[in-house]
Each structure stands twice: as C-alpha cells, then as structure tokens.
Amino acid sequence: MDTEKSTGMADSTPLYLGFDLSTQQLKAIAVSSDLKMLYGAVFDFDADVSGFNVKKGVLANEAEHEVYAPVAMWLQAIDTVLQRLKDVGIDFSRVKGISGAGQQHGSVYWSQEGEHDLNNLNKDKTLESQLEHAFSYPYSPNWQDASTQEECDMFDRHLGNETQLAVDTGSKAHHRFTGPQILRFRTKHPEEYQKTARISLVSSFLASIFLGKIAPIDISDVCGTNLWDIQSGTYNEKLMALAAGTSDTSNLRRKLGEVPVDGGGSFGTVSTYFVQRFGFDASCKIVPFTGDNPSTILALPLRPLDAMVSLGTSTTFLMSTPHYQPDPAVHFFNHPTTPGLYMFMLCYKNGGLAREQIRDALSPQLPGTSDPWSLFNNHATGTLPMGATGPNSALKIALYFPRPEIVPNVRAGTYRYTYHPENQMLSTENDVWNLPTDDCRAIVESQLLSLRLRSRNIVAPPSPNPDNLPAQPRRVYLVGGGSQNIAIAKLAGEILGGVEGVYRLDVDGLACALGSAYKAVWAVERKQGETFEELIGERWREEDFVMKVADGYQEKRYKEYEKGVEALEKVEAEVLRQQKVNVGKAGTSGAGQV
C-alpha cells in the first residue's frame, strides 16, 4: 500500500473506495485517480464480529445442507471498516465515488419497512442497531449452500434441459444460484416471502446501504441467478414464473427491481447517514456494485487469453472473452463494465478450506519458520508429479471435498484413486498412498487439473505460434489469499501452462476490492464512450502491481499432466457413477471414499 505523504496542506485530490464483502471478510480500500492504493481496512468475520458464532464467516444447518450468513454481521462490519479507514487517516470528503463487490448469488430479503429505515438513519447510532426491522429474514443464503437440489432439478427441466438453461442464462442450475434459492425460500418460508418488499444480491445489498435506498442489481451479478436471459437482456419470464410460483411474475419483478445495463452509471449519491457520520461529501457517487468474481477481473486490464485464478474460500478460474460459448459445465456472465464482452468462470466450493484441512493434518510444522504453509509446500513440490515413478507408472489422483462440490456435483468426501495409464483403469488400494503427506501435492494437482480440463475449449494457442505451442492461457494471474503460496504457483505453471508465465497480483489479497475501486474511478472520470479497458489500461503500471512468481508452460511437464487430465476425468466419472449407485442408500458413501 502506498501511503500519502503529508505536505502540511489539506489534500483535496479525489479518492475512490472499493469494498469486497466476501465469505470471510469485508475489505475496503481507497485509491487515487492514478490507481495508487492509499488506504485499506479489513473486518474479519470470525475474529472481529461480536454476537454471532460464525465459523469461516458462515453458519450451517448440516441436516438440510444449508449454509447462511447473518445480515446484521455485515452491517456491523460496514460500520467498523469505515471507522478503521478513518483511524488510518482517510479524509472521506475527498471520496468522489464508491463501488464494491459481494460474494455472488447470496440473497438479502428486505422487509416492508426496510427502505424507509435505510433512508432515515440517525448518524449517532450504528447501522446494526437501526436496521433491526429492515429485513423480513435475518439470514442470507450463502454460495456454499447445497440445500436446493430439488429446485435445481426443476430449473434444469423447466426450459427442456440443463443445456438450454445454460444457453439462455449462462449457467445450468446450481444450488447456490439465486433463482433456485428464492424458489426454496418461498416454499420453506412463505410468510417471510410474502412480507418481503425487495430482494437484493449481496452486492446490491451493500450498494443499498451506501445509497440509503434499495439499489438495482448489477448487469453482471444478475447472471448468477439463473433468472436472467443473457441474450435478450431481460428476466426470463418462464424461469421467473417458476421461482414466483405463478404465471403473474409482476410481484417477483418488483422485488428484484430493474437491472441497468451500464456498469459505470451512477445510482445516485451517498446517503446522508454517511455524510453526517463519516464526513463524506454529499456529491459522492454510488457506482453499481458487482459480484466478487466480476470485480476481480477488473483489478487489471485483463486481455483475452489471460486467465485469473482466484484462490479465496472458493477457487475460481476467470477469463474475459468476446465469445459466448455456454455449456452446462461452465458459467458465462455479462462483463461488469464492457458490453459485448463476457466473463467465463469455473467455480469450486472446495478451495482454500480444503487445502487448509490437509495442511492442518500435518504436524509438527517445520522448525524455524513462521509460515504455516511451509511443510505443506515442501510436500507439494518435493514429490514426483502425481506420484509417478516412471513414464508409464501409476498416478495418484484424488478429490478432496470437505463440502459437497459444485464441479462436479459430488457429495462431500475424500476420494483417492490410483490410475493405470497402460489400461486406463482405476484402483483404490490405499496402501500406495503415503498419508497425510501425499495429499499435499495431490490436492493442488487435482484442483489445477480440473481447471485445465474445463478451460481447454476457451484457451487457444498463441498467435503467431512459431514454436507450435498447444492451447493455453497467455498469462496466468493468481489472486486471493492462496496466491501467496509459491508451491501452488509452481504447480499452476506446470499444469495450466501460460506462455508468458505465472504472475501474482501483488495486492495483499485485495484484488477484488481493487477492481471495485477501479470501477469507481472509471465510472466517475471516464470521457464519453471511454471503456474501462481504455481508461484503466492507460493509467495502470504493470510493474507497480504484478510480479512473475513461476514459469508457465514447460513442454515435458505439460505433456505429463495430459495423462493427469485423462486420469482426473476417469476419477470424476467413477465417483459420479458410485454416487448414482448409492442414490437412495441413505448414509452410504461412494467406494473410494476414505
């Protein structure tokens, strides 16, 4: 973080705020017009919250596979983060624009009084203490929720099949997507649904707080609902009817509100509460808040064929592309700033926390190091790729899903296999696994192999291509908490390739908040018709933000991992087959699960 040098004179140069309301933390940063990060503050839900017994930012009802977060906890976080920014010296009166991002898909249910309460806040009281009656339901279903299988089946069937749903909305039905969640909410909590005046996504909830009225849903984040028809740019009437439970969808439409097309338009100015309590200027603009993944791709001027791997609680693989190639295995979203571009995404539920579990099974830590990942990293890179001792020897491949996984849709469990390339067979003899150490390499490998498998149709060879390189990303950018990890970076280059190498966006895990702050800069300072890529591309200094952390494409390793992709496909197919066989046998876990 650059710090502002005091000249003794009041500095009146503009500042822009970016927020990131993700699973485990609320982060905020302030940047200048020339994109320097000047102030930052974080509220960690587990460590900082009072009154809520959350674990990793959420609560769970395991019996129904529900995962949810208390909305009041987020209100507490907003007040505290602003106070923390003030404590590090920010002058809020310089802030010209605020944008932000929220963990995707989560929904917030406002009561009939919600908007009135939001617009009549007393500057001497906290948000949490004043918005007690603003919600018809106190919790927001979290993206890790897996309670909506039945509703997903209905969504997938409703337009014919899951492929058609993906073609129309950018994704097949997913447990966490807001449409299936609203359908379940309406049937499980009919009274609360009936009392709901408005439904926000987490991103538009956060925007609403700053705006002092219910903010519209963002053009990119709305694609995480399974309700938005991407091609026609409207809510899909049939899917809305399914979620609403009636062919008259006007009530649900009112609850969701309009979706403005321009990601850089202004929703209006900051609410009086923030002017009076924190000293914001009354002209400060509120710019559409988007999803945390769409915001992350705005943290740098991402070029086509650049890939971002976000290693947060979830793992996501993100690319910006002009080609809309929907498929049930992947997600497409509208780009958050640039019409005609799309965001391609893969999203895994079992990312950071699954790796942490394996790290924590190792003990003791290496002496003389304070990095809790050092032993994990030693095992991850100090062993042979996939445990193979020779060119045709067996490969150790495993899936680590402490929570039910999205990609593929598999029950919670650890599934370890040995793959025999000569006959393409799998076996489950556990004695070949050296546990727990082999898990360190295997979890990183299987997570990255899955990214390679599922992004192979969206990447392309470089052009020109004198060395005849295979299709792969141009650069791989690592972001999010796990991007600090050098072992993951090394394996990312070996498995995913990357013609120019693997880079880390060196912003202390603040990429998502940074993307939002840049969006605010662009929205307020853009000239007529100037795109986000043009404005940010012009001002962004690569050397200030990214560093190469590992080699990318290495021919020998890339070829070796081709077998890994083949093995992973087999393992996933086998786990899915076992899961089908076991359907109906309550409490039974698939063979290979250990």
Ligand SMILES: Nc1ncnc2c1ncn2[C@@H]1O[C@H](COP(=O)(O)OP(=O)(O)O)[C@@H](O)[C@H]1O
């Ligand atoms: N050096 C590291 N190696 C691997 N993982 C790390 C490292 N540092 C942090 N993490 C992981 O980063 C995760 C948090 O990332 P973050 O992007 O802040 O999450 P979120 O945005 O979901 O709240 C934690 O689950 C933690 O395991």
Ligand SMILES: O=C(CO)[C@@H](O)[C@H](O)COP(=O)(O)O
């Ligand atoms: O569900 C998704 C994307 O579809 C997740 O990526 C959430 O958006 C939460 O992200 P993090 O808290 O891991 O950043």
